[in-house]
Amino acid sequence: xxxxxxxxxxxxxxxxxxxxxxxxxxxxxxxxxxxxxxxxxxxxxxxxxxxxxxxxxxxxxxxxxxxxxxxxxxxxxxxxxxxxxxxxxxxxxxxxxxxxxxxxxxxxxxxxxxxxxxxxxxxxxxxxxxxxxxxxxxxxxxxxxxxxxxxxxxxxxxxxxxxxxxxxxxxxxxxxxxxxxxxxxxxxxxxxxxxxxxxxxxxxxx
Amino acid sequence: xxxxxxxxxxxxxxxxxxxxxxxxxxxxxxxxxxxxxxxxxxxxxxxxxxxxxxxxxxxxxxxxxxxxxxxxxxxxxxxxxxxxxxxxxxxxxxxxxxxxxxxxxxxxxxxxxxxxxxxxxxxxxxxxxxxx
Ligand SMILES: Nc1nc2c(ncn2[C@@H]2O[C@H](COP(=O)(O)OP(=O)(O)OP(=O)(O)O)[C@@H](O)[C@H]2O)c(=O)[nH]1
Ligand SMILES: [Mg+2]
Numbered sequence: 001x002x003x004x005x006x007x008x009x010x011x012x013x014x015x016x017x018x019x020x021x022x023x024x025x026x027x028x029x030x031x032x033x034x035x036x037x038x039x040x041x042x043x044x045x046x047x048x049x050x051x052x053x054x055x056x057x058x059x060x061x062x063x064x065x066x067x068x069x070x071x072x073x074x075x076x077x078x079x080x081x082x083x084x085x086x087x088x089x090x091x092x093x094x095x096x097x098x099x100x101x102x103x104x105x106x107x108x109x110x111x112x113x114x115x116x117x118x119x120x121x122x123x124x125x126x127x128x129x130x131x132x133x134x135x136x137x138x139x140x141x142x143x144x145x146x147x148x149x150x151x152x153x154x155x156x157x158x159x160x161x162x163x164x165x166x167x168x169x170x171x172x173x174x175x176x177x178x179x180x181x182x183x184x185x186x187x188x189x190x191x192x193x194x195x196x197x198x199x200x201x202x203x204x205x206x
Numbered sequence: 207x208x209x210x211x212x213x214x215x216x217x218x219x220x221x222x223x224x225x226x227x228x229x230x231x232x233x234x235x236x237x238x239x240x241x242x243x244x245x246x247x248x249x250x251x252x253x254x255x256x257x258x259x260x261x262x263x264x265x266x267x268x269x270x271x272x273x274x275x276x277x278x279x280x281x282x283x284x285x286x287x288x289x290x291x292x293x294x295x296x297x298x299x300x301x302x303x304x305x306x307x308x309x310x311x312x313x314x315x316x317x318x319x320x321x322x323x324x325x326x327x328x329x330x331x332x333x334x335x336x337x338x
Pocket of ligand 2: 038039040081097
């Protein structure tokens with residue numbers, strides 16, 4: 001990017017600026033496989049038009065000629081979109097729609113470690129693409145809820161059948177949602193917050 | 207029709223994929239340690255809020271720095287700065303470390319998940335979501 005013409009770099013619109021009183025921000029991640037509705041969910045609850053942060057990943061080849069110079073490396077750009085909800089004059093919540101492949105996660109420092117919790121979006125047409133992500137969240141101790149997107153041609157299962165298939169303990173909330181609808185996406189976030197709150201009450205972890 | 211069944215794995219090795227922020231030699235740029243408020247060291251997070259300390263960038267500021275300073279006249283997260291500047295998160299670490307060192311910007315540390323969640327924080331978030 002040419003920063004010499006930087007007077008013209010579009011920044012937030014006046015109405016998208018945070019107040020000076022904004023003291024701290026927290027984040028939530030929305031994870032799921034390709035095309036499951038991550039961007040849609042971020043967009044439906046965000047107060048700003050979703051933005052994208054990119055990171056380049058150098059594929060140095062795992063265990064292969066790592067030391068033979070940059071010519072053998074290829075760079076992949078990984079994009080993550082995110083939105084924002086102002087909670088109070090002091091507190092801001094960010095939502096990150098994160099690619100499902102675990103190898104991308106470390107690109108953004110602290111993304112999962114620092115997140116309050118996660119929403120795992122699943123598509124019943126491809127349930128198995130979300131298996132890996134749930135395992136990784138469990139390993140890292142990131143509390144999560146599961147939101148099932150109802151695509152029109154998707155098979156429908158009873159929630160308890162899904163719970164058994166996903167091998168989730170009874171305390172982990174599973175719910176249906178329509179990521180295109182703000183109220184539905186908000187309900188998912190509320191469910192996550194209530195779940196986190198209940199964990200805080202019992203002192204236990206997911 | 208029954209759904210496919212998830213098999214819990216044994217904790218699979220994560221050899222090929224360094225954990226976040228562990229700063230292995232392959233990813234030296236992972237370590238963004240910046241001076242936080244009161245001089246303690248804090249890692250730069252996607253949701254660290256950045257605010258310019260003065261409205262006008264000093265003449266010594268590079269065009270990149272000046273662009274960033276103009277963007278964060280009001281508080282803005284590192285993620286938003288990265289998006290508006292079209293710079294990868296790793297590049298933000300470098301740029302912001304310079305600006306923090308020069309005391310041209312202030313960083314407001316993020317709220318991160320703790321072993322024991324802060325209930326009043328969660329209650330505030332729930333109230334905020336209710337108003338959406
Ligand atoms: N019926 C239905 N369609 C949805 C829902 N959520 C998303 N879609 C549609 O599914 C498509 C993919 O949604 P995206 O939000 O782009 O999915 P994504 O997870 O961000 O996709 P990638 O970033 O490409 O992995 C879009 O055409 C959406 O309109 C939902 O809850 N119900
Ligand atoms: Mg997307």
